[in-house]
Amino acid sequence: MTAGLPEGVSWAGPVDLPLAGEIDVQAACGVMHVHGRRFGRPRRLDLNYTCMLATELGETGAAAVALGRARGMALRGMSTSAAQAGLLAVSRYLAAATAAGPEDIPGPGGAPLVSVEGIGYEVEAVDAAVWRRFWVAMGAGADAVAAGWPVFHRRVRTAACPLPAELGWVAARTAIEVTERCARDTGMGLVRVAHPPIDDLAPYSARPTGATAARLPPVAGPLPLAGLRVVECCRRDHGVMAGHLLGFLGATVTRVVPEPRGDGLLDDSVPDDSVLDRGKAVVAADPASAAGRRVLRELIAGADVFTHDWPPDKAQAWSLDAAAVTGVRPGVVHAHATDWGAALGRWPPPGTDPVVQAYAGVPPTLLPVVAVYAGVVLTRAITTALVRRAEQGCGHRVESSLAAAAARLNARRSACAAPLSVPVCTDLTALAADPRFAKALTRDGCVVPVSPWTFH
Secondary structure, three states: OOOOOOOOEEOOOOOOOOOOOHHHHHHHOOHHHHHHHHOOOOOOOOOOHHHHHHHHHHHHHHHHHHHHHHOOOOOOOEEEEHHHHHHHHOHHHHHHHHOOOOOOOOOOOOOOEEOOOOOEEEEEOOOHHHHHHHHHHHOOOHHHHHHHHHHHHOHHHHOOOOOOHHHHHHHHOOOHHHHHHHHHHHOOEEEEOOOOOOOOOOOEEEEEEEEEOOOOOOOOOOOOOOOOEEEEEOOOHHHHHHHHHHHHOOOEEEEEEOOOOEOOOOEOOOHHHHHHHOOOEEEEOOOOOHHHHHHHHHHHOOOOEEEEOOOHHHHHHOOOOHHHHHHHOOOOEEEEEEOOOOOOOOOOOOOOHHHHHHHHOOOOOOOOHHHHHHHHHHHHHHHHHHHHHHHHOEEEEEEEEHHHHHHHHHHOOOOOOOOOOOOOOOOHHHHHHOHHHHHHEEEOOOEEEOOOOEEO
16 A cells, blocks of 8 residues: 555556655646646646545446456456546546647636625536627627637636636626626526535435346456446536546447537547547437437447436436336446536536536636546446446446535545655646656557556
8 A cells, every 4th residue: 555545556556757646646647737727837736636536546446356356357456546547637638739730728817707795606608609698798898708708618628718808807896696697697607616615425326226137247358347338328528437437447338429420519529529439439329319219228228337417307208217227228237427416406507617616616727627536436336336236136326426526526635745756747748758658658649548447
């Protein structure tokens, strides 16, 4: 056991650098660099994030070991590391930096907006029309509104959001109640920054479906989930990350999209979006149509795991909720990746990473720290449910949320004042070419991390 980390988890792993703690990992693996884009210089993320993410990866790996043993594998254990967790957190930025063509990264900026009373808040617009209506209602000029949308729309992709100064001034002269009324009237999502932070939500829920099926077959490959099939109907990073990680654990993952070339939220032509789809088969089937639902049920009939991130009423209306899916495939693990869970009632605002961070009071960053962490939590929940299926022949329904993941990050947050002992990465292309990272990275059109787990 490495100091501060659980069994099977180290700081450096396959990275050939003397990483002694959280600050070293953030510096060497590009976390400080990407987080610092909003400040104009590398800056430490105010969370022991790679440690917390590696701990969750370790717990997921331990569940995978238990699954492998239940399926007949002679596994002694697994290993992962904080360095691999850090690389996973910046994987979309690493892919973008090493793909063909120059990156378009704006200048510094991105703090939450602040009202005249000094109350911080985050907003989210589903499209440019909502953005325009909100800011016009707030009294902003047309030029500032138009210039702000492209920067705002890409803020997580670029990790920077230098909004026109006029928008900040408009926010700062307006009372929070007036701002919230403008948001309600125009369809803008708005969440105040939580004080104090929220830290009391369970990381995920799991319960048996009551349906039984044959126990999982023996392992048909070198990884614990080999031979198992996952059907993924997710559009946002949380659920897509879980499918990505299940693939690393050996599962065969089929991603279902409404159209063959992408679904509008994850653009398969952009390396930083498609990085989470590597190794997945893609099938076009729109669940809003009867034909699409037939295709989905055919896929589910041969699946061990079904994941989706639809609103609950959609899943039920399409007869693809847990009860219906279990009827198609008894024993299946039905996994629901939600934005808010039950935290904000039936009609919550859009649950993007910056908004959920504000709601929970997570130290703000434009790195998708909550979605990546939530994806690992969901992977652990699914893998643990598969252990129960292998041992008992019982299906499970599991659910995780961005809100719960954010609360868990807060609950595990602690200060780290250790000195920095390695150079700070300031160029992801240089990191990708550094031979000391060779065992942790691979090139597939662009540079991406290898699996964060090694099983032995």
